[in-house]
Amino acid sequence: MKRIAIIGAGTMGNGIAHVFAQNGYNVHLIDVSQKALNKGLATISSNLDRMVAKEKIDKSLKSATLDNISIYTSLSEGVADTDLVIEAASENLEVKLKIFEELDDLCAENTILATNTSSISITQIAAATQRPDKVIGMHFMNPVPIMQLVEVIRGYSTSDETTSTVMEVSQKLGKTPTEVNDYPGFVANRILMPMINEAIESLYHGVAGVSEIDTVMKLGMAHPMGPLQLADFIGLDVCLSILNVMYEGLKNPKYAPCPLLVNMVTAGKLGVKSGEGFYDYSESKKAEKVSSRQLR
Structure with a gap:
């Protein structure tokens, strides 16, 4: 996994983008609003400044992190040639179903499609695609750069391969992934x-x-x-x-x-x-x- 797309530049989306970029991934941050993208980048930069001030990272890592992030208002351009897409849009089922229908058409067949939903059924979201085995939940905790847990939620058809890949990626971010099953509210x-x-x-x-x-x-x-x-x-x-x-x-x-x-x-x-x-x-x-x- 080298290229990661994050859909949504709000609190969760920019936090997820921050963590991936800081760990060397090429991140495509996508939002329909250029204003939201600019605000998201400003938030990431501000959070990195705090980490520099606390001597948790140096200035060179801050620059490298920001350099690893590209921004897009076009979904098709943003998800092109990505290995993993994480949807972090609003907690609305209809919005998520529409996004996943589009992602299924736009993304390569091997691309894993993840959602940061905190409660909505992964199985229901996966049913909007032709690749339910490659759809999974990655529920990061807020604030993402600080909180260690990632709830990894398997839908009814999520494959072992998809689950193990997402667990491994989460560990590479310095997080502690915890596998749970797809029931309302999950565990957290x-x-x-x-x-x-x-x-x-x-x-x-x-x-x-x-x-x-x-x-x-x-x-x-x-x-x-x-x-x-x-x-x-x-x-x-x-x-x-x-x-x-x-x-x-x-x-x-x-x-x-x-x-x-x-x-x-x-x-x-x-x-x-x-x-x-x-x-x-x-x-x-x-x-x-x-x-x-x-x-x-």
Whole structure:
């Protein structure tokens, strides 16, 4: 594997591109928006600057990493002659199905098609192609340059060869790949999202406030970040989408999203990305909790 295409220049996409490029791969970063591509490159450069300042890498590696990244607004040009394509577009089934249908037509028959989905069925995505044996999940954790885990999800038809190749590539990135099977939420989110949802339920029912809930989980359970702040960091819309996938896929009421989460997403309070969620992320009030009145 030498040439890697990443579809989507957002938080996950630019993070994945960063890690591959830093490890010497030729990376094609693809997005329909030139603005998103420019922002993605700026984010990678800024993250590399932080690594240089902390003496984790030197300036020459920063330059080499950026030189390894080419940007494209054309999908057909971006995926040409690539060995592995990783889709990191929005967590929307219809969007992903359309992308994989196109990739199946555009990519060489030996190209592995991976998705960074955090909850959507790999088997369902693979069914949109004529190569289900070469479709697999590569669920990186955010922030990608820091977090070590890659959830490697096998669809119903994913071959042993595809799985072993992706496991090996993940290890070459310095990550720890963990193989899991294709069920709603996989492992990470099947366990994480009910915890986050229960924290939101506790707030919704007045058991405790935002900072109090997060403090209990940080100090009592040694979590580095409380569940409500983590939800803000992930994106409340993403949390809601994952819970809906699990609720629909497993038909179990324990996965039903809390009404407070639904209301906040409807109101556009998505967490860090929108500037406000359970905490206020505006410059003047960064990470202060939002008043309980606003959350009811």
